Amino acid sequence: MADKQFKHKIDEALGNNVLRGALGRFGDAYTLARAKAYDGYDFNSIRENIAEVKSYAASHLDDMLDQFEKQASARGAKVYRATTGEDAKTYILELAKRLGVKRIVKSKSMASEEILLNKTLLAEGMDVQETDLGEWIVQLAGQHPSHMVLPAIHMTKEEVADTFTNHLNRLNEPEISELVKTARVELRKKFLEADMGISGANMAIAETGTLIMLTNEGNARLTSTLPPVHVYVVGIEKLVPKFEDATHILQALPRSATGQQITSYVSMVTGATPAYLPDGTVQDKEFHIILMDNGRRKMYSDEKFKKTFQCIRCASCLNVCPAFQLVGGHVYGHIYTGGIGTILTNFLNSEKDAKNPQNLCLQCGKCSEVCPGKLDIPQMILEIRNRMGEKDGLPFTQKFALDVVSNRRLFHSMLRIASVAQKPFTKGQPVIRHLPMFLSGLTEKKSLPAVAKVPFRDVFKTIKQDVKKRKGTIALYAGCLLDFVYPKIAEGVIIALNEKGFEVVFPEGQSCCGAPATYMGDRKNARKCAIMNIEALEAEKVDYVVSACPTCTHALIESYKELLQDDPALAARAEELSRKSRDFSKLLFDLGGLPPGGDGAPLKITYHDSCHLKRSMGVYAEPRKILTDTSGVELIEMKESDRCCGFAGSYSIKFPEMSGPILDRKLKNIEETGADVVVVDCPGCLMQISGGLDKQNPKIKVIHTAELLLEKRKKKQNKYKK
Structure with missing residues (x-):
């Protein structure tokens, strides 16, 4: 059962009309855009291909890792396999200190959000700048992303303008084109001054050692090309066997994520490239790739959850979820949100952090219907719920009620008694429209059916x-x-x-x-x-x-x-x-x-x-x-x-x-x-x-x-x- 603090967060979100308006408008627009983007395409065929490719990579994970490292290393990359998030952070921190890095620009990376990388780097006195527009907005607002693809989906243009005004100490009008222009001006100098760039990736191709990024802003290319040092932080589930396998994900990811045929930029990086310094000199780029586990192997080794490796992080499960559309991502508590986020949180962070969010799932199955990775997300959440019930037990009232229901004679006897005891509340009608005292909330928004006089x-x-x-x-x-x-x-x-x-x-x-x-x-x-x-x-x-x-x-x-x-x-x-x-x-x-x-x-x-x-x-x-x-x-x-x-x-x-x-x-x-x-x-x-x-x-x-x-x-x- 959800605790009081969690319930309070839900009430706050439900009471935020701005949030609900933003999420509602996006949800309605997304449904139409996604349908249009897939028009003429066989979605089931695409998802079958994705499931086959990703499940093959997962079942041959060590071979894929070895092949990727060999190919990437041959092209000048330094590949590090991080068992934990702490390992990944230590590697980046030591690298930054060794090279005297002071200023860092980051393009979108949920893997780095997952391990709270920014917090570690900032604690060491480094200037860490998010350059994805949505990520930059939530960074300035002192928040974390509320959505895996659209980090600032919960904010209106008025809220963004206020955030810019407070940060830049000058008035910003709530005009989207002007806000984008402001971001471009403010961030451009950050790219030119940066000592290190950090990025995430949507795919890692084992065959060639290539990393692929799908973005709608130019920041990812600037982050990966301008700074003299570049680090990719990539979850091991992003591995894909061959270059041609990537085409299936390229077909689905933009369509499922944002309802686009294709993103504005599809960037493919294979090996180190020359770094052009501000003084005009050229030197070899320090190019590092961190392949991070951080609980992913444990998740895959669990038979009930191994298909999570088929997730392509499109967040379509969030976009169609009735619960997410009401309260947004921050109610879920940790970095990953929505249905798939609950599962990832359970394995990549802690079971404790997943305990409240798993309750939000209605088990309606809409997420599975649109998932390009063919994940049965509700069934996985149900498995988490059952394991938590077995481990921690249920609250007394729930356990008592279920003990009664599973006792046929007792349950049926109580229902027969209820058919008589309900008379003061039914007033001769087949419905109960009002209940007294602490039960009044059950009939506030709807009536309840009366128990039949004769079963x-x-x-x-x-x-x-x-x-x-x-x-x-x-x-x-x-x-x-x-x-x-x-x-x-x-x-x-x-x-x-x-x-x-x-x-x-x-x-x-x-x-x-x-x-x-x-x-x-x-x-x-x-x-x-x-x-x-x-x-x-x-x-x-x-x-x-x-x-x-x-x-x-x-x-x-x-x-x-x-x-x-x-x-x-x-x-x-x-x-x-x-x-x-x-x-x-x-x-x-x-x-x-x-x-x-x-x-x-x-x-x-x-x-x-x-x-x-x-x-x-x-x-x-x-x-x-x-x-x-x-x-x-x-x-x-x-x-x-x-x-x-x-x-x-x-x-x-x-x-x-x-x-x-x-x-x-x-x-x-x-x-x-x-x-x-x-x-x-x-x-x-x-x-x-x-x-x-x-x-x-x-x-x-x-x-x-x-x-x-x-x-x-x-x-x-x-x-x-x-």
């Missing part, structure tokens, strides 16, 4: 199934929400599958899928839930297992296999369950869907894509086809239909201050469609969106696909035994 497991016993031309049997996995909050959805699932010729069974031993425990870092209780459901569902005895909650479906298909991999018998059963499990819309579509029909009454709908359904399972066209085959239904696509609604399980409880603005954006997009109804395939999303609309625009209703089919197609067949 589905009781309703199921009263349902008459009408199955003609029986084809088989399907086990219904209801999960917590269908069973105890939205039983009508489960009824819709049964009616639709009956029409396709399948009898539906409901194994009573089923309970929570374990996702809450998984996403809070409690692997023990998640495993307990997995075993309970595998034994209850008995996938071996049915044709399919269907769920109408994508989060639950993902658990059945993916999570159980991982949780039970150390037990051969249970792992085999988990594999069988995985093979037979389907989400409702996917299964209905695969079975041929329902024939066109319905009551014909006009209904304008829009559709919200569940994060798990679209990005984890690749299902998005199927529910739309099922819905539009229903007579009278008109589908109006909303903007950002696959953007997270902010529910993310316990996230909306742990971080209501983050969940709220994310939900507000979703509600705005819904309202702009003019639809009467929002259709979802996830009961969690239903709870989040319907709760928000109940507070802000109750005229718009929210309904699950299965329930809409039930209402539009099968009203006359909706009968219980009395």
Whole structure:
């Protein structure tokens, strides 16, 4: 759980309208620019090539290092392999002292930021000047970069003008062209006076000993050519086998980083070059390359994190992250920010520094969708979370809640009690709009659904199934929400599958899928839930297992296999369950869907894509086809239909201050469609969106696909035994 100081930093960021405006405008512009930049290119093919090239380099790391050093040394470079950040700093400091260096210019280098190089050099009395415009701005402001590619993205031109004014002691107007001109004038003399230049690199080509830099400013070339001494600080993950391999990264890096076809400058440095001194003399340049580990080998040797070497540091994961777009990079605490930054911080700095930032991840998966290195960033963050949970334990309240949830009889008994105890708060309505005292924050921005008077497991016993031309049997996995909050959805699932010729069974031993425990870092209780459901569902005895909650479906298909991999018998059963499990819309579509029909009454709908359904399972066209085959239904696509609604399980409880603005954006997009109804395939999303609309625009209703089919197609067949 996040600590109070971290929560305070979040509140400060959320209260900074300038910051949120800057991040919001960039996020919107980036999405369009990236799409345009990749127009005509096969992104999946490019990322496959990058993953292949980078994974090969990582798996042959020592060979790549040897080859690079041999080639670079033959061309006049002095190559040093730094095991730690301290080793790298000591090397640079001793070099500077030996050569009498007083003035240093730096072009952008996240590796040098990572080891706090500037602080070390400044402590020794050296003048260290950042020359990347964004880096220079944050240096003058006394900050560290908030973004790996765009260091000053969090600042407006007015803030930059004020920073320049305070530093230069003369008024600077907030005109971008004038601010750039000021920077050019101030920095040009620094290049001419510098004794040493320090740079980072985007790639290190083992075949030729070449270093490649992609930049949009001329400072990187000036830094690497004018000073008589030049030092590159390069993480060992930047190695690429051959020159031709670099083309794949050149295709992706500018497009993914800033939405450009190519950066203004692509600089390639192979070996030492002559240094032209201010007095007109020429001498051989001191050229040094530091290949830095600093925790990278440890990260690669961990099977769960080895793919981090496929990261090309484009920061596209930050650019599309709903959490980053709200609070920016400084909330993450250390140098690297966003999703990939949390992982890098965990290995390259400390687990302690990653403990709070990992909580910011909603597990929406948008970052993985755009990652050119094919990294499953949410899964890696989840692994960090689980390891922290195993090592440090969870806070008492979380652990108690998860212990209850994983105890089926106790959990279900408490839910039945809640259905009665909630009456003073529901006031006869199916929602709770106000809660008292310390619980009031839960209903400040949205309503909560009431627990159903009768759980589905009781309703199921009263349902008459009408199955003609029986084809088989399907086990219904209801999960917590269908069973105890939205039983009508489960009824819709049964009616639709009956029409396709399948009898539906409901194994009573089923309970929570374990996702809450998984996403809070409690692997023990998640495993307990997995075993309970595998034994209850008995996938071996049915044709399919269907769920109408994508989060639950993902658990059945993916999570159980991982949780039970150390037990051969249970792992085999988990594999069988995985093979037979389907989400409702996917299964209905695969079975041929329902024939066109319905009551014909006009209904304008829009559709919200569940994060798990679209990005984890690749299902998005199927529910739309099922819905539009229903007579009278008109589908109006909303903007950002696959953007997270902010529910993310316990996230909306742990971080209501983050969940709220994310939900507000979703509600705005819904309202702009003019639809009467929002259709979802996830009961969690239903709870989040319907709760928000109940507070802000109750005229718009929210309904699950299965329930809409039930209402539009099968009203006359909706009968219980009395």
